[in-house]
Amino acid sequence: AYPLGGGRGLCALRPEGDPSVATRAPPQRPGVPGRERSQRKPISSGRGVFANEDGATRTSLPCAGRLFSWSRPSTAFYLFPAAQRSRDMSRKRHRLVPETFGLKRRRELGDVEADPLRGESGSARAAVAEIVRLFPRVLFEDALPPIALRSQVYSLVPDRTVADRQLKALQEQGEIRIVQLGFDLDAQGIMFTEDYKTRVLKACDGRPYAAAVQKFLASVLPACGDLSFQQDQMTQTFGFRDPEITQLVKAGVLTVRDAGSWWLAVPGAGRFIKYFVKGRQTVLSMVRKAKYRELLLSELLGRRAPALVRLGLAYHVHDLIGAQLVDCVSTTSGTLLRLPET
Amino acid sequence: LDGPLLAKVLGLELNKDRDVERIHCSGVNTLDIEPVEGRYMLSGGSDGVIVLYDLENSSRQPYYTCKAVCSVGRSHPDVHKYSVETVQWYPHDTGMFTSSSFDKTLKVWDTNTLQIADVFNFEETVYSHHMSPVATKHCLVAVGTRGHKVQLCDLKSGSCSHILQGHRQEILAVSWSPRYEHILATASADSRAKLWDVRRASGCLITLDQHNGKKSQAAESANTAHNGKVNGLCFTSDGLHLLTVGTDNRMRLWNSSNGENTLVNYGKVYNDSRKGLKFTVSSGCSSEFVFVPYGSTIAVYTIYSGEQITMLKGHYKSVDCCVFQSNFQELYSGSRDCNILAWVPSLCDSVPDDDDE
Numbered sequence: 029a030y031p032l033g034g035g036r037g038l039c040a041l042r043p044e045g046d047p048s049v050a051t052r053a054p055p056q057r058p059g060v061p062g063r064e065r066s067q068r069k070p071i072s073s074g075r076g077v078f079a080n081e082d083g084a085t086r087t088s089l090p091c092a093g094r095l096f097s098w099s100r101p102s103t104a105f106y107l108f109p110a111a112q113r114s115r116d117m118s119r120k121r122h123r124l125v126p127e128t129f130g131l132k133r134r135r136e137l138g139d140v141e142a143d144p145l146r147g148e149s150g151s152a153r154a155a156v157a158e159i160v161r162l163f164p165r166v167l168f169e170d171a172l173p174p175i176a177l178r179s180q181v182y183s184l185v186p187d188r189t190v191a192d193r194q195l196k197a198l199q200e201q202g203e204i205r206i207v208q209l210g211f212d213l214d215a216q217g218i219m220f221t222e223d224y225k226t227r228v229l230k231a232c233d234g235r236p237y238a239a240a241v242q243k244f245l246a247s248v249l250p251a252c253g254d255l256s257f258q259q260d261q262m263t264q265t266f267g268f269r270d271p272e273i274t275q276l277v278k279a280g281v282l283t284v285r286d287a288g289s290w291w292l293a294v295p296g297a298g299r300f301i302k303y304f305v306k307g308r309q310t311v312l313s314m315v316r317k318a319k320y321r322e323l324l325l326s327e328l329l330g331r332r333a334p335a336l337v338r339l340g341l342a343y344h345v346h347d348l349i350g351a352q353l354v355d356c357v358s359t360t361s362g363t364l365l366r367l368p369e370t
Numbered sequence: 371l372d373g374p375l376l377a378k379v380l381g382l383e384l385n386k387d388r389d390v391e392r393i394h395c396s397g398v399n400t401l402d403i404e405p406v407e408g409r410y411m412l413s414g415g416s417d418g419v420i421v422l423y424d425l426e427n428s429s430r431q432p433y434y435t436c437k438a439v440c441s442v443g444r445s446h447p448d449v450h451k452y453s454v455e456t457v458q459w460y461p462h463d464t465g466m467f468t469s470s471s472f473d474k475t476l477k478v479w480d481t482n483t484l485q486i487a488d489v490f491n492f493e494e495t496v497y498s499h500h501m502s503p504v505a506t507k508h509c510l511v512a513v514g515t516r517g518h519k520v521q522l523c524d525l526k527s528g529s530c531s532h533i534l535q536g537h538r539q540e541i542l543a544v545s546w547s548p549r550y551e552h553i554l555a556t557a558s559a560d561s562r563a564k565l566w567d568v569r570r571a572s573g574c575l576i577t578l579d580q581h582n583g584k585k586s587q588a589a590e591s592a593n594t595a596h597n598g599k600v601n602g603l604c605f606t607s608d609g610l611h612l613l614t615v616g617t618d619n620r621m622r623l624w625n626s627s628n629g630e631n632t633l634v635n636y637g638k639v640y641n642d643s644r645k646g647l648k649f650t651v652s653s654g655c656s657s658e659f660v661f662v663p664y665g666s667t668i669a670v671y672t673i674y675s676g677e678q679i680t681m682l683k684g685h686y687k688s689v690d691c692c693v694f695q696s697n698f699q700e701l702y703s704g705s706r707d708c709n710i711l712a713w714v715p716s717l718c719d720s721v722p723d724d725d726d727e
Binding site for chain 2: 182187188189191192193196213214254255256258285286289351352369
């Protein structure tokens with residue numbers, strides 16, 4: 029038995045199979061590859077990476093950055109000050125931007141790190157399509173159109189004003205319908221118009237109000253993209269009589285807003301709203317019960333969904349982030365969800 | 371000149387060199403800086419006390435305390451009995467100022483003698499009042515009270531000349547447009563914000579609708595500006611847009627000529643104030659900022675893009691009001707912890723300013 033040289037000094041000096049040796053150090057675990065490599069080849073810190081006698085030192089920068097990016101990013105900044113400086117936007121702006129901006133800049137850098145939920149940073153339409161994919165159709169036996177909430181779109185599209193304007197444009201083009209969900213005036217549901225039409229027609233098939241609903245879907249929906257309808261609009265412009273409007277309310281397509289004014293609604297959405305409200309409270313309480321009232325996003329998503337959360341953890345987390353019911357803090361271990369102070 | 375001014379507003383921070391003398395023994399509800407010179411500031415407190423400060427730094431030292439010039443204290447015979455909610459300088463000179471209070475009065479003061487020139491009595495507590503900053507043809511003061519009607523009091527004749535009817539609950543904020551002397555905006559606890567032309571005999575011009583639905587007579591009654599009480603109003607400095615805040619934790623930007631919601635989204639603007647919230651906009655900068663009290667901090671947003679720039683932390687309790695001094699780009703804020711803090715832009719290192727912002 030001869031001692032193994034190099035970085036594996038911690039390994040046993042005797043062959044593995046000898047049980048009589050009590051003081052043997054435990055065999056080194058199949059190490060974290062990055063760490064092992066770093067022990068073998070310590071990289072000089074003083075001169076930084078730009079001291080290049082040949083091109084080789086310059087090429088070591090990207091792999092060195094990769095080496096440290098997930099394990100200890102803070103030390104990366106210390107060991108490679110040049111790397112930090114080259115990642116900044118410009119040296120001039122670094123001095124011009126006052127301290128009050130530091131908060132914003134750090135947040136921007138943080139967003140670039142791996143975030144399991146923030147895959148899309150594109151348009152509102154892509155965000156709605158993504159949430160619609162998360163919607164559990166099986167749970168409602170496909171009788172309900174897949175609904176996304178406005179707050180979920182905010183969590184996927186970083187700029188809220190842009191998201192609002194894009195949603196408004198989609199609404200005007202007739203691609204999506206926005207519906208006021210009853211439980212909270214702030215929460216609005218978004219669905220693709222095609223999904224909505226097919227599901228509503230299927231739901232009212234063979235019922236006495238089928239004729240009124242079909243007339244409504246054919247004439248009013250394409251013409252008026254708003255969330256609500258007024259009495260004079262329905263009677264004069266679209267020629268609906270009072271009994272027909274009563275049938276529409278019975279069918280669940282309209283809900284009363286005020287005297288002579290109705291919200292557009294989704295028939296059968298009551299069950300969805302019940303699951304949603306319970307699920308939202310449950311996920312929020314999961315964060316509240318955690319120590320210091322904060323939870324890593326990866327940990328929250330990795331937990332088993334409690335029985336009350338029927339729509340899926342990812343669906344609810346998007347909604348909580350977008351509605352600002354939890355604060356998103358980017359840390360070196362990923363995104364942290366924290367309950368706000370106020 | 372845009373670059374340095376912009377950097378100044380972005381660089382606002384609590385400055386240890388500037389203090390405002392602490393006179394109030396209870397929360398500071400309202401602040402107002404006179405528009406003529408920007409030198410004198412009025413503050414009104416929850417104990418009915420009104421204090422007048424001189425903001426000018428006449429000493430040569432960098433460390434400076436804004437001293438109180440005079441005050442209407444508890445021993446003054448005409449002091450308000452209850453909390454002062456709004457104070458405002460007379461827009462054309464500093465010889466006069468007005469104050470309104472929970473004791474159901476609006477008092478007009480002569481600054482030099484600190485005596486009352488006139489008193490208007492109301493039936494309900496007064497939440498807010500405002501006088502038009504650009505008015506030349508009238509001297510109307512709009513008063514919002516716990517009653518559902520907005521009252522317009524005429525300073526020349528000394529009586530209430532007008533009543534504007536239309537709201538269904540208490541009026542929490544009123545504001546005249548800085549562009550047209552006859553346009554008034556009011557905000558109420560019934561979730562509605564209305565724009566009025568005071569020369570019209572019939573009702574309001576526009577009721578702001580957050581959903582930008584179709585405009586029709588029937589719809590007017592159902593339109594809401596917020597999903598909760600609307601408790602703050604501020605016109606932008608050019609008067610073309612109006613900002614409103616509500617207890618649904620939202621701030622909305624409206625086009626003041628047609629009442630359209632511009633859909634600029636500022637995110638969650640925490641607001642649990644049961645009375646009015648006094649916020650302010652910057653003026654004289656290239657890009658406009660709005661400063662909103664947010665709990666015990668002040669949140670700063672760019673108006674037209676909705677981006678949050680920073681949160682100014684310094685107060686110990688909830689912030690009630692803030693005003694912007696446009697000559698030096700300074701912000702003064704008053705809070706329930708009885709302090710008035712000055713946020714002065716820190717001087718950055720002089721760097722050649724050729725940024726392509």
